[in-house]
Amino acid sequence: MMNTIGAAIIGCGAIAPLHARAIDAMEGARLVAVVDIDPVQAAQSAEDYGCEGLTDYRQLLERKDIAVVHLCTPHHLHAEMAVELLKAGKHVLTEKPMALDVPSALEMQAAAEAAEGQLGVVFQNRYNEPSVQIKAIIESGSLGKLLCMKGLVTWTRDADYYTGSSWRGRWATEGGGVLINQTIHTLDLLHWFGGGIASVKGSVTTDVLDEVIEVEDSAHACINFSNGVRGLFYGTNAYQTNSPVELELVFEQGTLQQRRDSLYLWQDGQETLLCGPQGSSTGGKAYWGTGHSRLIQDFYAHIREGCRFWIDGTEGIKTLELIAAIYRSSVSRKPVLQGSTPLASHGFSHLH
Template sequence: MTALGAAIIGCGAIAPLHANAIAAMEGARLVAAADSNDAQAAAFSTLYGCETVPDYHELLERKDIDVVHLCTPHYLHAQMAIDCLNAGKHVLTEKPLAVDVAAARRITEAADRSKGQLGVVFQNRYNEPSQKIRQIIVSGELGPLLCMKAVVTWHRSEQYYTESGWRGKWATEGGGVLINQTIHTLDLLQWFGGEITSVKGKVSTDVLDDVIEVEDSAHACITFADGVKGLFYGTNAYPVNSPVELELVFEQGTLLQRRDCLYLWQDGREKLLCEPGTVTNGGKSYWGTGHQLLIKDFYQHLRDGRKFWLDGREGIKALEIIADIYRSSDSRKLPVTAAAILSN
């Protein structure tokens, strides 16, 4: 088997999950890494045994690079992805696909023209509770899905934003808690519920309004095409990172995810269906365990010549929900830069 050569652009906190996943696979090899921070790139290359390049454009013409992993800040995703796809490279990008829907569509169009494939990292779809929930919905074993809710109560400090240089700003992050932290949960809601017919929501900055331009809290009511109602609440204003809570009510039972365990409540009794896997990939606990599974699946699709299922058209769906929440919120309280995002 000829190994697929990989490069990682962006050597920050999320990059080790990608590097470790590549190292764990047969038929894949991390060849190079690129980062605007020379010291960070050097440390990363020493740790993972790859070379560094000062400019990602150097990767585009190299025949030993087949796959490019984008682990960069949000605002860099679009141009980097388009450049790599235009060069015929496969691209696996961290969420969000882009800072707004218009840019995400440009990436998807570039993927349509490219010899390379595009994949988007929504790793929570690969977590065992998510897979089990999806299986139950598709099988219909609990009858029709009636309604569901999701609650994300996390914490982000002032330092988290001030040290980054790009977080907390509309132009570079594309939003706040919606696009950075809770986008995974919104993606799960639409994956479970299917086509969406309406979204109504509100955003606010409850704690860090003197630090960030964007929201730290949001809630929304989502209506799906088959009549399912979804309720969502997310915030970065909680003092700790509490586990994500999900509830899905079916005609014949209720699924509840608490502390990454999935339970079935039926006939007055609660039954444990699955427990979380152990995080062994170097990531933070709230990132889940799905990165390695997703990356392995992406590479398997490439080797088999099959189209990867979590592509640009799937990746854009959560961004569309976020845009709808912003649009339905009180736009008079949002800065002009936010209005520009909504217009897309």
């Protein structure tokens, strides 16, 4: 009989229900406790999920019945919590971004390397069926060499979204704006598809909410990969609706396009549907993608098998470095080279 893995969730905000439902749907896993500094929120979530409600995450450190902790807290809290939990022997699965900035992420990675527990990062869009098929086509070479690609994210976030949460829209607590919060998944996919990065040139602006937030609501970048592929990226929270993410990858022998969570192949003058939208039993917003439950199941499977989870701190740091490069390029108006000091430094806020 499968041993039950006890779990806890820290942070009972918007993303926590996806984690709770994924744990509940999984054989051999049980949500033991939820934690939130707001006692009313903690109590309500505990009632919703049939578990304990706590207000201090340090109460989890000595708990033998809790092996996995899900971090669904504001960005600036991830690193400190993860380091303490890893040192206490817990497995940690953190929502994106893994940390507020690259130095904090490196501290988390160092703690994970010295710990018995694993550190996983939630880049759930890698589990969406279009993403899986795109990656397989790239690796198989069935369409020839990848030449270029683009990613477009046009979403909306109004003033209430930021004023309703004191940590959002602030460099010290969110670490950035649309880049580090909303479009990080698309940047992660471009990095995953393209491989190593040679240089990045980009810019950020605050087009609509400059009276409300310190951070950017729009960004674009030209990403030159080491293999010669060029990636173009545009993301904004200044649209007036949340449109589905769009991806396009051009190969020598055809073009892949992701539109409305469906993947199409354009080849020889014909368009073919390769896969359609995938349903999700864990709910959440449609434009988030549907990979949360699959990622969480896979994280637990790796723990059971004693294998290292593949979306770990190293993967999380790569995407944070890309974001840091866009911020720094925006200030310098010059390309930032992979491996140069600015790429691994803190983000935009310390550059003024």
